[in-house]
Amino acid sequence: MEPTHPDRLVENATAPSAGGFPGPDGKVRLRMRLPFRRGSSYLTPALGAPLPRASTPTSSNRSNQRMGAGKEQENEIMDFRGIKDSVALANGIPMPWLGLGVFRAKEGEEVAQAVRYALSIGYRSIDTAAVYGNEKGVGEGIRQSGVPRSEIFVTTKVWNKDQGYASTLRAFEQSLELLQFNYVDLYLVHWPVAAKFTQTWRALEEIYRSGRARAIGVSNFMEDHLTELLSTATVRPMVNQIEFHPRLIQPDLLRYCADRDIQIEAWSPIMRGAVRDIPEIRTLSDRYGKTPAQIVLRWDLQRGVVTIPKSVHPERIGENADIFDFELSQDEMGIINALDTNERLGPDPHNFDF
Numbered sequence: 001m002e003p004t005h006p007d008r009l010v011e012n013a014t015a016p017s018a019g020g021f022p023g024p025d026g027k028v029r030l031r032m033r034l035p036f037r038r039g040s041s042y043l044t045p046a047l048g049a050p051l052p053r054a055s056t057p058t059s060s061n062r063s064n065q066r067m068g069a070g071k072e073q074e075n076e077i078m079d080f081r082g083i084k085d086s087v088a089l090a091n092g093i094p095m096p097w098l099g100l101g102v103f104r105a106k107e108g109e110e111v112a113q114a115v116r117y118a119l120s121i122g123y124r125s126i127d128t129a130a131v132y133g134n135e136k137g138v139g140e141g142i143r144q145s146g147v148p149r150s151e152i153f154v155t156t157k158v159w160n161k162d163q164g165y166a167s168t169l170r171a172f173e174q175s176l177e178l179l180q181f182n183y184v185d186l187y188l189v190h191w192p193v194a195a196k197f198t199q200t201w202r203a204l205e206e207i208y209r210s211g212r213a214r215a216i217g218v219s220n221f222m223e224d225h226l227t228e229l230l231s232t233a234t235v236r237p238m239v240n241q242i243e244f245h246p247r248l249i250q251p252d253l254l255r256y257c258a259d260r261d262i263q264i265e266a267w268s269p270i271m272r273g274a275v276r277d278i279p280e281i282r283t284l285s286d287r288y289g290k291t292p293a294q295i296v297l298r299w300d301l302q303r304g305v306v307t308i309p310k311s312v313h314p315e316r317i318g319e320n321a322d323i324f325d326f327e328l329s330q331d332e333m334g335i336i337n338a339l340d341t342n343e344r345l346g347p348d349p350h351n352f353d354f
């Protein structure tokens with residue numbers, strides 16, 4: 001039987017180079033300039049102002065930053081130049097700022113055509129999950145696109161029923177089999193299933209060490225989940241994929257993750273279309289001649305949040321990527337930041353039963 005997916009619970013909700021991927025020798029060549037002050041990117045309420053440009057970050061200054069290097073490195077600033085731009089995760093692996101979400105994209109031609117189209121216009125990141133039931137179509141779409149696998153950042157996730165050490169290892173094999181790849185770029189623990197996720201994480205560490213996931217991370221983890229995980233982890237999660245949009249910013253969680261170099265990635269970034277109903281977003285939309293979705297996705301980038309809007313429609317897939325030719329001001333960033341009402345579209349990670 002198909003597992004119940006949390007997102008089905010909200011079915012009625014209104015409906016980012018420089019290359020950046022390792023060469024054949026496995027060395028990462030790209031470093032993209034970040035549009036925020038690293039170490040505080042998620043935190044500072046007003047981050048949209050044009051800021052002085054700094055030099056391209058290197059692996060060494062990243063690791064200095066992780067160790068708490070000085071203010072001048074914290075103030076390293078960057079910009080976004082295009083759809084293929086990436087952020088370097090804590091282990092140096094580049095992850096595109098913008099990706100295509102495929103939850104509720106139907107297995108088969110629907111998801112494959114969305115993936116093909118997205119890749120054809122420059123997307124280089126696809127976010128799927130075992131529970132979405134469309135990993136096969138995602139893999140097919142990628143192969144049909146003609147874009148080399150090595151240029152695409154593929155994320156999938158272990159579903160709740162498969163959590164635990166041995167079952168996660170098996171679930172991972174199954175995902176690779178469906179995708180028809182021999183590695184993924186990012187493997188995530190989909191939800192913090194109590195009493196299981198530390199053993200699940202042990203399996204992810206093993207997968208990571210084997211090279212079959214270039215990065216590993218979590219999803220829907222709150223501070224207490226992360227603290228528990230980190231008490232036994234030998235590899236720190238590189239990403240936390242969370243519900244994140246103007247009505248749900250979770251500043252404490254963002255701060256916690258920023259302090260530990262855990263990249264935040266936004267799910268339901270455009271509130272499944274409902275950002276169009278927020279008057280302040282509509283005002284900005286009119287001001288820039290951009291759609292409400294574009295305004296909010298741009299806000300994600302300027303906050304230093306990786307974002308993965310979902311669409312199966314070419315015009316929207318294109319619209320959601322057309323966010324690299326304008327910049328929100330500091331005041332405008334502040335206006336969106338002030339919309340936070342701590343309201344979820346999806347389940348509460350502290351209170352879910354699936």
Ligand SMILES: NC(=O)c1ccc[n+]([C@@H]2O[C@H](COP(=O)([O-])OP(=O)(O)OC[C@H]3O[C@@H](n4cnc5c(N)ncnc54)[C@H](OP(=O)(O)O)[C@@H]3O)[C@@H](O)[C@H]2O)c1
Binds near residue numbers: 312317
């Ligand atoms: N880790 C988790 O627990 C979790 C949970 C939920 C989602 N996710 C991931 O995050 C991705 C994005 O989240 P999401 O799918 O929940 O929500 P979303 O990206 O905020 O919104 C997607 C919905 O909005 C519509 N849409 C897309 N672009 C639009 C635009 N420019 N204007 C108006 N409507 C637009 C889409 O319809 P059409 O397809 O018809 O265009 C779809 O119904 C998912 O696909 C999945 O990969 C992860």
